[in-house]
Amino acid sequence: MENTDSFEQFRQELHAKVRTAQKVGMSREDIAMRAKQVGDWLERDVAPRNPEQRLLRELWHVSDDHERHTLSEVLTKMAAEDPQHH
Numbered sequence: 001m002e003n004t005d006s007f008e009q010f011r012q013e014l015h016a017k018v019r020t021a022q023k024v025g026m027s028r029e030d031i032a033m034r035a036k037q038v039g040d041w042l043e044r045d046v047a048p049r050n051p052e053q054r055l056l057r058e059l060w061h062v063s064d065d066h067e068r069h070t071l072s073e074v075l076t077k078m079a080a081e082d083p084q085h086h
Contacts, residue, residue: 033069039072
């Protein structure tokens with residue numbers, strides 16, 4: 001996933017990734033587990049490029065494993081919605 005500059009671009013990219021995962025039969029839980037892995041990588045290796053990414057990184061940083069899983073589920077749920085309808 002490329003590091004995008006705008007939150008809308010980030011959200012559209014997440015939406016596309018979640019839709020693809022759903023189409024190949026991944027469950028919502030599997031998608032959330034993958035999102036957690038990506039979140040761990042982003043927090044460790046990628047500098048945030050906008051305020052929203054900075055906030056997500058800070059939330060990730062202060063969260064324990066259970067909270068990170070919950071954040072992943074919420075982000076997956078948000079990404080499953082069509083970003084054009086907000």
